[in-house]
Amino acid sequence: MVGIEFEEEMKEHERNFIKNYVVGYNSGYYKFLKLLLLLSLILTTFVGLVGTFSPIENPLQEPFDPFVYIPIAISVILLLFGLVIFAEKVYTYNFKRDLKHNLKLVVVVDIKEKLYVPLNKSFYFQVNYQKVKSIEVSYEDYKLFEVGDLIHIEFTKYSKTYLGYY
Numbered sequence: 170m171v172g173i174e175f176e177e178e179m180k181e182h183e184r185n186f187i188k189n190y191v192v193g194y195n196s197g198y199y200k201f202l203k204l205l206l207l208l209s210l211i212l213t214t215f216v217g218l219v220g221t222f223s224p225i226e227n228p229l230q231e232p233f234d235p236f237v238y239i240p241i242a243i244s245v246i247l248l249l250f251g252l253v254i255f256a257e258k259v260y261t262y263n264f265k266r267d268l269k270h271n272l273k274l275v276v277v278v279d280i281k282e283k284l285y286v287p288l289n290k291s292f293y294f295q296v297n298y299q300k301v302k303s304i305e306v307s308y309e310d311y312k313l314f315e316v317g318d319l320i321h322i323e324f325t326k327y328s329k330t331y332l333g334y335y
Contacts, residue, residue: 173277191264213242263328272326
């Protein structure tokens with residue numbers, strides 16, 4: 170009976186949790202994208218100005234050519250932005266799939282060990298499940314459940330985000 174998995178529809182508060190996580194991640198992502206744009210524009214302008222106004226030290230050296238520099242600088246900036254946007258799409262893909270399909274995975278596991286961590290005064294259950302080794306629980310549940318009892322752990326189906334237990 171240990172490790173039995175089944176699917177259920179997510180409740181509204183669980184969907185809101187995933188939505189808020191994605192919105193919070195995206196707000197940080199957009200701030201990073203703006204900062205990246207600002208830094209890239211400042212850096213390319215600085216390099217362009219230094220290259221334009223620097224004297225030629227070697228007569229065999231080619232002079233700085235803005236018509237060569239500008240396409241290269243634009244290409245590098247676009248490549249950098251493309252990589253950042255691709256990384257964001259890859260990271261949020263599974264969260265968006267969770268919201269689209271609205272499914273969560275419920276796993277029935279038994280409690281292997283009860284732990285108390287005095288450093289941060291928190292309570293944990295170690296469970297017999299390969300994807301999760303332990304979960305933090307409330308004091309009431311720590312007293313209520315015993316070693317060997319079965320508990321249900323909830324995850325989102327695709328991103329495997331921990332939603333809770335009961």
